[in-house]
Amino acid sequence: MPKVTLPDGSSRDYSKAISIFDVASDIGTGLAKAALAAKVDGELVDTSFVIEKDIELAIITSKSDEALELIRHDAAHVMAQAVQELFPGTQVTIGPAIEDGFYYDFARQEPFSPDDLEKIEVRMEDIVGRDLSIEREVWERDEAKRVFADIGEKYKVEIIEDIIPEGEEVSVYRQGDWFDVCRGPHLPSTGKLPRAFKLMKLAGAYWRGNSDNEMLQRIYGTAWRDKKELKLHLQRLEEAEKRDHRKLGRKLDLFHFSDEAPGSVFWHPKGWTLFLQLLDYMRQRQEEAGYVEVNTPDVMDRSLWETSGHWFNYRENMFSTQTEDDRIFALKPMNCPGSVSMFAQGLKSYRDLPLRMAEFGKVHRYEPSGALHGLMRVRHFTQDDAHIYCTEDQMEGECIDVVSLVLDIYKDFGFTDVIIKLSTRPEKRIGSDDVWDKLEGALINSLKVMGLDYVLYPGEGAFYGPKLEFVLRDAIGRDWQCGTLQVDMNLPERFDISYVDETGGRDKRPVMLHRALFGSLERFIGILIEHYEGKFPVWLSPVQAALLTITDKHDQYAREVEKRLKAQGVRVISDFRNEKVGFKIREHTLQAVPFLLVVGNREVENDELAVRTQGGEDLGSMSIEETVKLLGQAS
């Protein structure tokens, strides 16, 4: 006698076991038609699921939050069927729903071509049109293995063997002649899949995400509830592409890359102004936060890297060089060994702690060619790095200070929803569990004290200590790690650093924290370009104002004004070209100059400037002093 309780609290009693589809029909034929799947006591199931006992039921229609994932997962299946119909001999592997869409990985000798995507899409439409009913079957494990082995689907066999846990049933979903091992749930039939999908791109992907395995062919697609949603999504992508920092960097004349130096930035005057502006900002924030700034060599002897462990653990990522005297030097890939060496020099007392030593170090890493990506992933970058040497008791307080500093700094740029990742002890690690407890505790506690959420990445910490990572998202939805806070118990040990404690003992080992807030200045600038779409706030803007003369009669006054503004610290340029003012306005507006200062007869006469904003607002005429004030306030 199952009793079914619905989300609105009402309930229905049935005299015998009944399928969800039938319950939906019982409620209304409209609902039965719209039903895609259901939630039974909070768990997703197919509409064919048979209710045998009292449950809470929620029918899922395309309006439900869960619908998109179902739609996307189904789209993956339909795509797989289309591919196997069109390209016999292609093996299927896995095909999950992902953010905004889905993918499916295939094994096939011959590569798919972009033209194939169109064909596959057409065939998908066809399969939707066939409205094949999708049925769930539970197979016996060995039987399932045999069937898939017989039809040459070795990846599926591996999935049944290795991925589906013993004890869990092996479910197979069948649509027409085609079937696939899958946990489900799925839509009732292929006809329920909205015709609002599109195949997006082709890529290689390693089987089971391991680069030792063979490479499969992955097809990415996007799928939505209806055509309108799909269109909106495609528009969003287009909008995002316009913000791409690589495009804007060229358009705004900020930097360029060259074939001779892959992954290395050539900063143009405007880009470098931006860079220095950020540097100044960070310098000031750090000074206020009690840091001292140092500088260590870029090229150091191999022995130092042996001591730090980099020579053995990180060498394939290091640039090294041999000199005439046969010594081997390496360009620093990280600042920490230099910093520890710095700490080791001279005697340190407990009175010196916490010692917060910052360095804007430029590090060099031989990153894999395929990883390079504009300013986001380069081979030479500048870190706003710092190493904090402190006692164990000071550690937690220092962590709190770092976290609140980094978040406060991000807020200045309008980044308020920052993802914080906490990576804890990996399998391969040094140090006792007691120490790890303490270090992880310090990080977790500091987040707790501040009331911050974080995403836990168990086992992802460095071998020498746990870490926090602060992640920002770029215009195209990719996440980039910017800031980081790491606790290190390896380097102090390796370099055998110590301080003199209250009793005069010289063997106290300090705790070492690594932290970077922007992370890489290069990457942070890349993110900022996309975040602001190139329209930087005045304080950051490489050019804050452009002086535009109407005719050459006004040049002399403009030159005078330029001097006065520059004396006040305004980054101003003059445009005396023989062009109409409308032309100049258009050009500097497109160059994202925040303020345009027009100079004509009226302004010369009254010693004023006609001020217009980048957004097109006319602020009228004002004196030089007022303009300077306005520029100061606008940041």
Add this chain to the structure above:
RNA sequence: GCUCACAUAGCUCAGCAGGUAGAGCACUUCCUUGGUAAGGAAGAGGUCAUCGGUUCAAAUCCGAUUGUGAGCACCA
């Protein structure tokens, strides 16, 4: 690093199926002195990424190299 794609003027791109290159913008010169998103005219500019092959002939076809893009792997 792996898979696939791409590489033509400073930039954005055209050049269909091999017959020694084209547009717009930018640039230079001249005319125009014009008040809030493009005034006009003329001119200059390319060993078609590099190297090799096929061919009477290669930007175009083939191969390698380098770089770029997308994804994967990597990211102390």
